[in-house]
Amino acid sequence: MPPRRPIAQLPTHEVANTPPHLGDQDLWSQDIVLQEGVLREGAAGSVAKLAQFGKDAGRAEVMEQADEANRHAPELRAFDRYGMRINEVRFHPSYHALQDLAVSNGLSNHAWRNPGPGAHVTHAALNYMLNQMEGGVMCPLAMSYAAVPALRTTPDVAEDWVRGLLSQRYDRRDIPASEKTGLQMGMFMTEKQGGSDVRANSTQAVPDGAGYRLTGHKFFCSAPMSDAFLTLAYAPGGLSCFLVPRFTPDGARNRFYLQRLKDKLGNRSNASSEMELQDTWGILVGPEGRGVRTIIDMVQGTRFYCAFGSAALMRQGLLQAVHHTRHRAAFQRRLIDQPLMQNVLADLALETEAALTLSLRLGRAIDEAEAGDARAGKLARIGTAIAKFWICKRAIQHAAETMECHGGPGYIEESPMPRLYREAPVNSIWEGSGNVICLDVLRALHKDPETGEVFLEELFAARGGNRDFDQALARLQQDLPSMVANPASARHLSEQMAVLWQASLLIRHAPSFVSDGFCSSRLGSRWSGVFGTLRGDAVSRALVDRVASV
Template structure:
């Protein structure tokens, strides 16, 4: 074929070998802001860790691992060649490389480290941009720690393995491994989010704290993990249990993986249905207190839903801006055309608001004060509701910025789009989060007080934000039919919180545009409808990968 027909022009160059951390102004500024009170050696260590991780996340090697993990999904092996049940899930080597790098970077190790939640959340944000699917076991392993700490004896054995920086694949007794991964299995066919409807039964053995479990779990996340936190009905009511895959004597626990789910989202991770049939479990916490025991894990994974969605949004924005700055149409570079600049600026606002909020929540976890715990009680469900809801339309709009190129798998945008709804569904869909925020408002007055103190720090800085806060308080004062309005209330809480953070910390052009479009009413329903008088060029320039 004539070589002249294969001349490539007007295509964006590959986005590879870039700084995922150091090139992200909103992220680096946010980390520095929350490191302000840290010891100098801790701050230097965090900066070095995140810079190294960001360099790796943007490397050709990591991007290739992501591609291979996506194109080679896991395979369930229920039996060996002799007919023995093994219930193993095989993954492509690229999946193990991604997981190994995540664990080695300390993304399962936040508890008790100086600025541990901040550095871990920022690292999770950075590394999951290489490939989001493997973040599921990383998140659950990290989140299992607070649940296990309700039983100091269990925590003493398992916590060092969960927070280890060593990744060892394969099923072996935990005592023979330098590090382990955890999953969870709570959902059942008949219950969904209503975990109290669980029918899995737990029968106590003679040994204290030991039970045999029988039942079916409709969703088991990361079934290749070393251990799981599950809920089952014990004589005293719904109870939390630790179920290991391999027992201390080296035999396999009764843990039958019936099938892997054919999911909408990423293709690299595995979710399955499992059967317990005389499965050994160790009680965690008190009988009948299963929800209270596991709530710490749920809160941590919900925060990861916010962070993971913010990471997807940032990666989609990065791809859109990169394409628009290298692609010309109708005589001009796309990013210089007014309407495309408006779209990119709007996407950048959404991304920075999500990033800033996720870092603020992580810093609150590090602070650990009564006020910050009360703040998190309301802020986490509201943020989880709103940020995860905004992820899908934003990623879809970023894909459209690439036109037909974005609709092709090789661009990576379809992978981001398939993944974008998962955090809205996982750990309680939108209605669950909105109602949880409502419960915090009704039952925990300190939560509302802490939230109002937080947004009050921006009081007087922007009249549109001040008006939005007043409108929210009016909404909260009218309790009649508030449950039917719970989504609207959660949305307003999240938006007011994002606005207050941006007014305090973001550049003036970002804060002004956010308040004008999110509170001022001067915006359409689609992205790219910002008031044209705003500094849209400055907002897009800030979103560009620095360096």
């Protein structure tokens, strides 16, 4: 039966000049930048899979499930009816439906199940598409993906857990891991007194037979219904990494206690909790005293998610804004044909393309590093921090501007825009806020000078392609030593590295109207950072049509 149209002829007026429902989106075939990037960065073998998932994930039903999962936030059920601890978090059925869609398509483990060229590029592309519809469900997927390298540092632990993490079956049951068909992994590192300074942690770990007993607290534990968690605690040999399962080896519930769920600004479909540990059983991962070193690869993985996740929010926000302005008229012209609105949309499109292009290039660097390319490993190391800082920062302003393109209708909760807007800041905060990330960029340059050489080599590939770029690159080369020596300039340095990297990629791979528009606006002397301030000759309807063909 065809869908019934809403009533437009109301008692006092006729509803007119309003956009039709966007309906199903094809997140692959309507995204030429994604298609080009996947092919360019070595993942051509995944096109069929990505094309099918783009249709599945873009259904209007998925967007509705995302709305429901955020409207009906998770609820903590700490005790059963008899007053005994169960530490249960209940989710809306839509959350489980979204998790099933994600896990069955390998969004938490594609890269590890399909090692080789294009693995992490494909992984990013899959998650990029679903993240456009809903960001909250991505948190356990990101942590499950990122946990695998840390677990593999300890083969005995990896043998028991990695197989379950590589499953493509979503098993929501709260039972021991050995009885489940698929597993998810969480992590909780930060404590009240330390935050990002994990060496200020106070949780203690005491050896107990084959394991340890942990006592302390953790202030942020996202996805607390995960089957196990990676955490940090002080063992006799120093700060160490531990795996804490929901159930102990004898099948009993582990002794940790969910205190409350966080009432967060956004990311509301995902549960985040505070947790107390009291003689909680855990397994050592990596050697004692090397906890930070053990989890560093996990942190790299989750920061990668933050980067392409923020790029995804930009993409969906732009799609919604373009759809609205194409179907809404004011002052006898469609909004999209108004010169100033076209300037705003074109500028948003430039930012959207640059964010995705950088994310996919980073995915290829990770692929090459996994294959043993040491120089690619250095680029991936510093590039993850650069991309995480800049793309996540820009996504916040991008979300505000795309919301404003709708006017008042974009500000009400029936619109998807408030959810995108609330989601944007979490990626900038999670896994290291701006200062932490920028200082990490300095740390990478200090620790290994070759890292800076590798990064500059990446930029040099675009020399001669644009005058603004060449001049900005020369300034970076000149100023780099002094900025590396001055922590107060870490943000400025990270921004310059990010924008120049994006410009370099666009010069090499995008049409000239894209790269020239980006370079003239971002690298010239007049850039204010405000969207919609492109020079008149840089404003092009083609920019909008290229990135947002809805």
